[in-house]
Amino acid sequence: MCISHEIAGMVRQVAQSCGGQVPEIGPNATLEGDLRFDSVDLAALQAALARRFGPGVDLPAHVNSLPLEAIIGLTVADVVDHVRAAVAG
Amino acid sequence: MSRFLLVVPPLAGHVNPAQGIADALLAAGHEVAWCGSEAVLRPLLGAGAVVFPTGSRLLRPQSDHGLAAVKSVWERFIVPFATFTLPAVERAAREFRPDVLVVDQHCPAGALVAHRLGLTWATVVASTMDLGHPLSAMPQVTAWIEERLRGLWAKAGLPAHAYTDPRFSPHLVLSCAAGPLAGPGPFPDHFALVGPTVGTRPDQPDFPWEWLDGRAGVLVSMGTLADDITARFLREAVAALAPLGERVRAVVVAPPEALPPLPAHVLARRRVPMLDLLPRMSAVLTHGGLNTVSEALAVGVPLVVAPIRHDQPINAARVVGAGAGVRVNFARSTAPVLRAALTGVLDDPAPRAGAAAVRDTLAAAGGAPAAARHLAALAGAAAPEPPPEPTEQAAACRSRSA
Incomplete structure (x- = not known):
């Protein structure tokens, strides 16, 4: 399975943790706007990412460092890019 | 005796705590006037209050959440409202002195x-959005906000070298959030965390008190947003309550027409006499506005918080941190998830004990009388004794000033 699909699956898992069903999540879906992620969801996603890709991945720290507009517009593809960079680095 | 001019936004959640402070000032013999939107203030404050009107302007709806909501509250509300009201506030200050x-x-x-x-x-903190540094981990976001504030400072003709953050008076900051709700300290010496400053609220709606019986009371109060996501949440909340008729009586604060057909043990009311109702409740399901959270915890009622935006996620995290309730997802939680959260808070003694601990902290914080003493001291007046019957005296003072 490619890393993009795997991470989209993790995002979906978090989005479904409150009982609902979420359809397949595309790379352009924004975490905050489309998926209505909050800090609790972000922490849950971070836990899943760190389990799979190691402690080098720190998505909350990455998000916190971004400008306001970039946080609002953060997509699933951006998460994939961050994980790729963290794993490569 | 001293003169105080209260400058407030056209939001009940900010006017109510300021009114508690005003009542305490009036009771101590001080003079109080208001500056704000009279259309909003008058129904909340009653006919006797002295109001210097700023006029009103249509505020664009803000239905976002997360950082988008932080952005829109600054761009669409705080900054334009400050620009719009500045001349009227200055006129009021010159006239009332x-x-x-x-x-x-x-x-x-x-x-x-x-x-x-x-x-x-003096600053009155009626929301935790800027208390306890909730955004300090986001340097570019805090810089973005400061840029807006410095822009307002310059636009008001004030020199850049004298810049003072307009969110924090250098003389006195009165916070309606106290104890664990205020967030991590330490706070500077001129911060007074007085806790909820509850005052008299005229024109409280009736409530069928006899309808509440021996069963556990659950209050559902999700604010006034009337969008699809709130409608979905309220449907799930009603479905969560539906099988609990043998043990629960629930009051949902919402227009009845916004809800599905209700079982006999669920009552919908557009408005409720919140302060009288809360002591009769065993749990509150709320979006987590500071007033509802503080008022519930002030009487030791544990919470299920489903935060929507602004300071609500901060309040939710602080409630959870204090062990006084649980947090659920507002946008996605389904009826079974909400039911589990509610029955958990009703059955588990830990959140009740956590709420009781916060209640004691808030009681010790001093509330409106403490706020009035700090203000009187700031004004150079001797701190008066706390009055025995603040509400009656406040009413008398208010009718005198009318």
Whole structure:
């Protein structure tokens, strides 16, 4: 399975943790706007990412460092890019 | 005795705590006037209050959440409202000549006028959005907000070298959030965390008290947003309550037409007499506005918090941190998830004990009388004894000033 699909699956898992069903999540879906992620969801996603890709991945720290507009517009593809960079680095 | 001009935004959640402070000031013999939107203030304050009107302007709806909501509250509300009201606030200050301007944290116009006229001013913190540094981990977001504030400062004709953050008076900051709700300290010496400053609220709606019986009371209060996501949440909340008829009586604060058909043990009311109702409740399901959270915890009622935006996620995290309730997802939680959260808070003694601990902290924080003493001291008056019957005296003072 490619890393993009795997991470989209993790995002979906978090989005479904409150009982609902979420359809397949595309790379352009924004975490905050489309998926209505909050800090609790972000922490849950971070836990899943760190389990799979190691402690080098720190998505909350990455998000916190971004400008306001970039946080609002953060997509699933951006998460994939961050994980790729963290794993490569 | 001293003169205080209160500058508030047109939001009940900010006017109510300021009114508690005003009542306590009036009771101690001080003079109080208001500056804000009279259309909003008058119904909340009653006919006797002295109001310097700023006029009203249509505020664009803000239905976002997360950082998008932070952005829109600054861009669509705090900044344009400050710009729009600045001349009226300055006129009011020149006319009333207060000893202290008492400024809501999100009404920078009050702070700007204080600096323009060289007046002493105090901040009232009625939301935790800017208390306890909730955004300090986001340097570019805090810089973005400061840029807006510096823009207002410059636009008000104030010199850049004298910049003072209009959210924080250098003289006195009164916080309606206290204890664990205020977030991590330490706070500077001129911060007074007085806790909820509950005052008299005229025109409280009736409530069928006899309808509440021996069963556990659950209050559902999700604010006034009337969008699809709130409608979905309320449907799920009603479905969560539906099988609990043998043990629960639930009051949902919402227009009845916004809800599905209700079972006999669920009552919908557009408005409720919140302060009288809360002591009768065993749990509150709320979006987590600071007033509802503080007022529930002030009587030791544990919470299920489903935060939507602004300071609500911060309050939710602080409630969870204090062990006084649980947090659920507002946008996605389904009926079984909400039911589990509610029955958990009803059955588990730990959240009740956590709420009781916060209740004791809030009781010790001093509330409105403490706020009035701090303000009186700031105004240079001797701190008066706390009055025995603040509400009656306040009413008398208010009718005198009418």
